[in-house]
Amino acid sequence: MPSLTLSDLTFSWPDGDLVFDGVDAVFPPGRTGLVGRNGAGKSTLLRLIAGALTPDRGSVTVTGTLARLRQDLTLDPDRTVDAILGIDEQRKALHRIESGEGTEDDFTLATGHWDIEERAVATLDKLGLAHVAPTPDALGRTVGTLSGGETMLLGLTAALLGDPQVLLLDEPTNNLDLSAKRRLYAAVEQFGGVVVVVSHDRDLLDRMDTIAELRRGELRLFGGNFTHYREAVESEQEAARAAVRDARADVRKQGRELVEAQTKIDRRQRYGKKMESSIPRILAGERKRQAQVSAGKLRANHQDKLNDARRTLTDAEELVRDDREVRIDLPDSVVHPGQRVVSLDGVTLPSGQTVSLTVSGPERIALIGPNGVGKTTLMKAVAAAPPLVPWRVLQQRLNVFDESRTLAENVADAAPHATDEQVRARLARFLFRGRDADVPAAALSGGERLRAALATILLAEPGPRLLLLDEPTNNLDLPSLRHLTEALAQFRGALLVAGHDLPFLREIGPTRWLELTAEGLSEIDPPA
Incomplete structure (x- = not known):
């Protein structure tokens, strides 16, 4: 059975910025949607799983072959289709062999891949990309001649071409039209291994079996699709906000009681001073000492309660999500009607x-x-x-x-x-x-x-x-x-x-x- 396990995974960038600290997780068979704010480290986590980055501590254990679809495929328009598919070297070896110029290394490289061009064309056709490379010769065209959606589907083709058991998809629906999205949805739903999908596509996330949330360097898994995840988070947040309200009320209550206790202590001290002149000095001193001990205990008791209430409030506030959000203000550029x-x-x-x-x-x-x-x-x-x-x-x-x-x-x-x-x-x-x-x-x-x-x-x-x-x-x-x-x-x-x-x-x-x-x-x- 294919599996994916993270154990004590810790990673920081060269400048010391800590991304993950001791993350443990077991991704279940089926489809898992990885969600989190921009910059939370979703793509970084996929790169660690794929071995493109090395953790500072801990390990990633993958059972089965792994493939990854990157989100930055469109940034290099000069790459060729066969290079994206990862078959460019096999194609070159095959062509040298066919022309009679093949070396022993070429035969080693081509062994088991004699039909790689035909399989690539067939897989492209399955995903609706027959026009990208209708013949093997067209596999040498550059990505810059394709649309962004075609490039993403091409990347998915590359991932599926190796028949992986663990599949990592980073924003796979970027640039895809509705027809292409449906084909991608079908490919994901039919995949029989472990799939981890980073996406903002709500329709795709609602086809997941599990949602893994990456937040503040911690990874937490929720059973069910994205809708269930949102409902679970909102339910937790309602409880957290209620806990904050209760904690704030308790802080106010303990604060009032501390003031009342201090007022009571002050009254007793004023009364004690009036009584000092009417009783023997030794007895007055003993009463004063006892009053001070009693006042100290009363003050400390209420101060402890106030401190406990404040700690409870701090703990409750940490459970309330107050994530930073983008603030976009567009220029006040008016275009008049008819202009x-x-x-x-x-x-x-x-x-x-x-x-x-x-x-x-x-x-x-x-x-x-x-x-x-x-x-x-x-x-x-x-x-x-x-x-x-x-x-x-x-x-x-x-x-x-x-x-x-x-x-x-x-x-x-x-x-x-x-x-x-x-x-x-x-x-x-x-x-x-x-x-x-x-x-x-x-x-x-x-x-x-x-x-x-x-x-x-x-x-x-x-x-x-x-x-x-x-x-x-x-x-x-x-x-x-x-x-x-x-x-x-x-x-x-x-x-x-x-x-x-x-x-x-x-x-x-x-x-x-x-x-x-x-x-x-x-x-x-x-x-x-």
Whole structure:
């Protein structure tokens, strides 16, 4: 039986930042959804399990072969399809053998993999990617020619190609259209081993058997799907908030009783002083000593009760979740009704369609369409048109940073007139506080990259009146997604948002829905 066990797993980054300290967990057979805030360490945990990182202490025990789907596949557009699939070296060996130039090492490499190209093409076809590599020769094309969704499905193909027993999936539904999501859901549900899925996709998480929550460096498992997990957490939080209320009431009560006890002691001391003159000095001294002992005991008893109540309150407050949340405030960039914002007239896209698009006033346009049809290409065409208003674009691949420079330096490049304090204040609103702003862009996780990209475009000068957002919900945790939705709903400029997350698109209040197909661009009714 395949299994996955963590024992005393401890890991910290080279700068001393502790991520995990003594984590123990046994992942049960079936599907486990790994959830937690952006930056909680979900991707780091998958890398530790996969052996891409080495723990400081403890161990990871995997029974069975393991495969991992990474969330950053789209960041290297020059990688080839066969390299993503992990069969590029076998293909080269096979081709050398077929041409009569094969070496002994080539035969060793090809043994057991003579049909690797045919199996790869067949697996791609099973996941709806037959057009990516309809023949073995097409396995050499680059990832940059694919959409983000196609690249993620390609990564899943690579993971499944080795017939693993333990499967790690990091944000597998990023960029996937509805049809592709259904195929991925089916692949996950049919997998017979241990699956650990990091995702913000509520539909996918509701197909899990177990939810593992990563919070403050601790891992906790909940039986049931994401809905059951949320209900369990909310029930715990209701009890925790009630415990805090009771503890605060007890602190107030013990505080009052301590004051009352002190008042009583003071009265007794004043009465004792009046009586000293009417009784013998020896007897008065003994009574005074006894009164002081009694007062000390009474005061100490009430002080102990107050201290106990305060400790109980502290313990109860620690159980109440008060996680940091992203605060997004979009520029107050007004676009007046009738003002021309975007104008494309009969532009032929590299994907083959000829499109026309006019955006006037504060329109909010939701752009949908299947993977690979050219939505990102259309967004690039809009961005390349002569600018009619200031605009900013959030690219799907998030390759907008100088990877060698820090996050603060990247943001400062976009806003040369902003002071260092203004840059850091903006980053703090996106949860990059203190030294987090000085991390190299190359070290950011998927969710952190998205938050950083949002911070960069929203601080850019001048403030945008048109936002072009390509799959903006990828990698965002659910609280951050809620804040982004609320901010976009209040934005007074124009929006063009491409995506597959229909609940998100509906919540930002589109004034128009556009669908891009192989035939062209057309306006449609809101999808059901």
